[in-house]
Amino acid sequence: MFEIAGMRFSQRVFLALSIVSLAALLGACVHSSPPDPGGSKSWVVENVASKSTAELYADVIKPGVFERSSSKVIDGYTVESGNLRMPDKSLGSLVTVRSADGRLTALVERTGLRGLLVINKQGEKTFTPDRASVNLRNDVEVNAAEERKLPNSRSQTKDSVIVDMLIGYSRSAVTSVGGDATSHALALVESANLALRQSLVTSVSLKLVGVQIVEQNYPITGDVLDNLQNVFSEGVRAFGPDMLYAVFSGHPDDVSAGLAYMPGRLAMSLPEAWMFRHEIGHNAGGLHCPSEPGAPVPYGHGYNNGKSNTAQCGEEGVYYSTPAVIDQFGLPKGDAATADMARVWRENAERLSSYYSVAAPTNFKKTGSTLTKVTFGWSPSSEAVRYDMYRTVLSGTEVVKIAETTNLTHTVSDTSGKTIYYVKAVNAIGKESNLSNGASR
Template sequence: MNTGNPFSTAGRPRLTALALALALPALVSAATDSPEDSPQATSASVYADAIGSAHFERSAIKVEQGYTVESGNLYTRDGDTGSLVVVRSPDGSVTAIVNSPDKRGLLTVNAQGKSKFTEEPVVDAQENDVVESNEPMGVDSTIAAEHRYVDALFAYAAYTLGKLESDAVGYALAQTETVNLSLRNSRISDVSLRLAAVAVFGDSNKVLDTSSEGLDNWQSLLSPYRTLFKTDINAAIAGGEGANGRANRPGYTSVNVWWSPTTFAHEMGHNAGGRHCLEQDGVNFNFGHDNGKTKTNLCYGSRAFYYSTPDVLDAYGLPLGNAQTANMARVWRENTARLTGYNPELPGLRVLLVSPSGAQSEASTTLAIPLVIPAGGIHVGVVALSRDIGPTELITESAARETMLTVPLYNAAYNQVPVKLRASRRRGNCTTAMNVAVSCSPYDKLDFNIEYKASDNPALPVGYYNGLLKLKAKSPDSNWSMPINIVISARK
């Protein structure tokens, strides 16, 4: 069961959505306890054309995996409502999901400022997009003492990632936030999704689309990775024709087309155990809701980022659910233990290292390691858990500014292949090999850097390599240590 440690966002207050008829306050949750490290909102000019005259009321902002994630609702002069999710990457590129009654789709802005809007077609066709599973529906409605997290593994076909024109982590964070915004809007405050892993897969002879066969193939493909990464749900991103998405109901796997970014919140509702608006039977309560003015996530057509609930009114004063026939808020509460309990959470810190699409495959990421003064000591370094991977002991000094690691990753056939990575430790203006513990200013924050370069792996066959690298931060001054989990998807 995933309860604590929301990675880089620990200790932030949870935000509760107001009724749809009210404007949400622009609340900000800090990225760290340090004011200078608080997340800065993305300039409104980046998405101004995409939202038109609508006013964006931000309800949450945080830094996750080094990305700034913002979300909230849109309000128009006519009283209509919509939603906006904005994710800004460390290089300044932006991925945004616009969901309003008259316009919805994916906005991408690269680091050079070039923008593209891919409009999502409104699909009113009543297609069955679920595969019934043998998973038991939850009945536990106990309110947890701690906020719980559904850890998500996002998986991409290489072809899809190339079409997306957004980096894999940014798009996954945006999709995750569409569900979290829906939960907050619906006053479901004790559970949220968390991006825990990203994996990319090259060409395959298997069908990896949104068909029922594709859903089964994705679930089989991701089964060992889900176990490896200790994630709860699979969210596959595909391309091609056919349904916008498909999911097990109830279950833990969905597949969604990249050009329909509002679909994931719909399919995640099926994973929770929900049914479509039009299927309401007057007996059960696990349905979406269409009140004639507003459609919730489990409807077809133009839908709002809400899960059905009788406790929230829309802009017209109409309830967004019914306690007897449409109460997905109750479904989420009763299935929280199931959705968060598929795998035990990986202890410690987690960071993602993912090769971008395009010509360049090099990737790097930085993990801030919490200081342990005074309990742990002022000196900290990072070691491997096996000598086959890298150094397992701390040292006081080294002429080297980085450490070469040999990491076993999995190829397309799920065979382990050694891949070279570079790691270093930075404190203040000083960069050293990762296992140096004593040198550098001991009171500056400690950053751990990990980098993949194709040039370090000249004999590696072309393809994607996915896996998990486990390291440990420790101090020579005490018995303190902190596990570090690096989820890797590298491309040669």
């Protein structure tokens, strides 16, 4: 864990396991009363650190059943997410972020209730419903320069792309989400990852690489969007994110509740999770419902099938549009010709993940050998603090990491001549370059 000048560095996922199970909803007794959808409510949980996470959120998901689909520990925070299966067969969602000292930040989205649950170390529990009547129709800046960079060979072959994200907050936005920006940022990112998984986009995930807090609360305007990298310049320098998202708390000059480049890497909004999923959908290259013209690709729209809907066209449920998913009414959540945001995400993953990249080492080659050993050398990469050696495995094109070094040469034991070796540069914040060219004995 690394904190500096209001920024926090979240680099490694120490444990990542995906499970599909019903959470044990133990008979929770939290000495509290559940909130109404009406307004923000506070109450107190006793001995919060001793309570299980399931006990803490039990009353806000009732009568839903949590079907957890992911559980990870990220920098000491346990981040979990999954569906809420409701008695009326509708699907909601739950994202929980639990810190080591017992605090909980949770995003609850279910029929009739959508909002942010925060329980602090003292057990003070607050539920803040999402703003009900907000529309995000004029929230796009068409980004012509970026649009020219959109892939024209529709490649979906990459098996796993990670998009690094910095989330910036104004101080007042941090207060409005309960005081812990990192927990909230982890929850937002997980909420988008849940939407991607639910929409069968398995090749792309977002990763929070940093959080920066600025004192000023900026308005949501085109000028601020254009200037966003300067507002959060310290975080951009420190964390090298691919995407930058800003969370503000509302301002009299706001032109919308959110704003994003379409396509691009910059977006911002009020703190609600559905706005986050919506705006980064614009970054990916989608617009709104199919009835609204102007999307970069004909299938770049959200979808409303009349019974259920998705991000960017209705916003109910944690989904991006895709014809591959059938809802509880037997209706598809997208249309191949007009509403396939899952495809847009897959096709744009490479672009989104390469806004910031570390240069790969060049000129990788064999520099010496004996009967049993081979030495490779390479030209340095400007940002590298370390180099990681890789080699192919017997079965084919898959590569495995075999060593780390700070030198510009590395010697391996090898007599076969069939194994191909590569090197990657790693910079000070742990970002890796692509593989260098390959070389063998």
